[in-house]
Amino acid sequence: MKHIYNQLERLGQLLRNNIRQIASEYELLPIQTEALHYLSRCNQYSNTPLAVADYLGQTKGTVSQTLKVLQRKGFIHKQPDPEDKRVIHLLLTEKGFALLEHFAPTQQFQQLVVYLEPQQIQEIQRNLELLLEAQIQLNQHKPFGLCKTCRFNQSDDKGFFCNLLNQPLNTKEIELICKEHQYPQPNYHA
Amino acid sequence: MKHIYNQLERLGQLLRNNIRQIASEYELLPIQTEALHYLSRCNQYSNTPLAVADYLGQTKGTVSQTLKVLQRKGFIHKQPDPEDKRVIHLLLTEKGFALLEHFAPTQQFQQLVVYLEPQQIQEIQRNLELLLEAQIQLNQHKPFGLCKTCRFNQSDDKGFFCNLLNQPLNTKEIELICKEHQYPQPNYHA
DNA sequence: CCATATTGTTTCGAGGCGAAACAATGATTC
DNA sequence: GAATCATTGTTTCGCCTCGAAACAATATGG
Numbered sequence: 001m002k003h004i005y006n007q008l009e010r011l012g013q014l015l016r017n018n019i020r021q022i023a024s025e026y027e028l029l030p031i032q033t034e035a036l037h038y039l040s041r042c043n044q045y046s047n048t049p050l051a052v053a054d055y056l057g058q059t060k061g062t063v064s065q066t067l068k069v070l071q072r073k074g075f076i077h078k079q080p081d082p083e084d085k086r087v088i089h090l091l092l093t094e095k096g097f098a099l100l101e102h103f104a105p106t107q108q109f110q111q112l113v114v115y116l117e118p119q120q121i122q123e124i125q126r127n128l129e130l131l132l133e134a135q136i137q138l139n140q141h142k143p144f145g146l147c148k149t150c151r152f153n154q155s156d157d158k159g160f161f162c163n164l165l166n167q168p169l170n171t172k173e174i175e176l177i178c179k180e181h182q183y184p185q186p187n188y189h190a
Numbered sequence: 191m192k193h194i195y196n197q198l199e200r201l202g203q204l205l206r207n208n209i210r211q212i213a214s215e216y217e218l219l220p221i222q223t224e225a226l227h228y229l230s231r232c233n234q235y236s237n238t239p240l241a242v243a244d245y246l247g248q249t250k251g252t253v254s255q256t257l258k259v260l261q262r263k264g265f266i267h268k269q270p271d272p273e274d275k276r277v278i279h280l281l282l283t284e285k286g287f288a289l290l291e292h293f294a295p296t297q298q299f300q301q302l303v304v305y306l307e308p309q310q311i312q313e314i315q316r317n318l319e320l321l322l323e324a325q326i327q328l329n330q331h332k333p334f335g336l337c338k339t340c341r342f343n344q345s346d347d348k349g350f351f352c353n354l355l356n357q358p359l360n361t362k363e364i365e366l367i368c369k370e371h372q373y374p375q376p377n378y379h380a
Numbered sequence: 381c382c383a384t385a386t387t388g389t390t391t392c393g394a395g396g397c398g399a400a401a402c403a404a405t406g407a408t409t410c
Numbered sequence: 411g412a413a414t415c416a417t418t419g420t421t422t423c424g425c426c427t428c429g430a431a432a433c434a435a436t437a438t439g440g
């Protein structure tokens with residue numbers, strides 16, 4: 001496992017450096033682009049400062065400042081929740097969405113496909129999925145998975161429905177990240 | 191590839207958060223432990239501030255400050271090079287080595303082995319190796335590989351020898367990271 | 381209605397981060 | 411050998427991350 005740890009640490013560093021390099025052209029830091037990337041993929045119940053803090057593993061105070069910078073630079077705007085006046089929803093501006101086109105994934109990363117065969121790509125995806133689920137399980141970390149893989153998501157002939165939030169979901173929404181996500185059952189090896 | 195990118199970004203974040211959590215008990219930041227981890231694995235030609243900067247993808251000015259903190263906290267000490275008086279060698283103190291026992295890999299990460307079968311571990315290692323080499327190739331980044339996989343490393347009945355630095359190497363040294371490392375030839379798919 | 385919990389912001393101090401200026405030493409060239 | 415250029419490392423500046431703690435506002439439960 002030591003070898004895998006070193007490989008993952010290194011891959012993470014290289015990816016982060018890759019992001020840093022491109023982000024610097026827009027005068028952004030890696031953590032800022034990571035927050036934007038999350039906000040572009042999460043659902044309407046998960047786009048709050050607290051959810052970003054949970055996702056990135058930082059305190060709400062730290063995230064609050066990072067969001068202030070992103071807002072000042074025009075990548076996001078804040079929208080008060082009409083029902084719960086404590087809550088703020090974070091929405092990407094057009095500038096924010098435009099930025100992510102260059103970022104997630106980076107162009108350089110997309111070129112990796114040249115070095116890999118389709119079968120290998122499948123295999124790598126499966127392996128990374130395994131590592132991710134095991135890591136989340138061990139960390140006691142919220143999985144932040146997509147609704148379509150969530151135990152609360154129910155599908156019938158009328159579409160999809162979240163049994164936790166008691167809300168209907170459309171085909172776009174079940175592809176988004178939810179902070180309340182729970183896997184149906186452990187699918188790793190005991 | 192977009193899926194793999196998202197998985198790798200997430201795995202990197204979780205790993206970094208895991209490190210942050212443990213490091214905070216020692217009042218260290220992730221980047222500081224990453225520098226220490228590198229210095230514990232590199233050879234005597236690669237333990238300089240500039241090499242650390244190349245490895246971590248940061249400027250020498252930034253690294254100089256990080257090293258200053260690590261020195262003040264007693265994890266490393268600086269040793270001037272006797273031949274080239276511009277060069278400083280960075281050596282871990284006992285406290286530095288002791289710290290890494292808890293870190294690389296983290297205890298939590300080692301427990302991942304419970305969720306994986308030996309065959310899967312092999313497969314994951316191979317796949318990560320592929321991704322790493324392709325990523326390094328694309329980044330035009332120095333590989334920072336081990337001497338035993340380097341094209342300059344020659345082995346005969348007397349032991350090992352580096353044809354670049356014209357130095358003999360022992361069995362311990364060929365397991366260390368070298369900043370001059372070069373792969374013998376591309377072993378990915380064109 | 382009141383105590384408690386939750387969400388988000390602000391403030392503080394330490395430190396990461398890159399760019400640029402700087403100092404010291406080594407290498408090249410003439 | 412002296413002048414020029416390259417390399418290595420440090421310092422300074424301004425902006426930002428980061429966590430902890432204090433704070434304000436709203437929600438919830440008795």
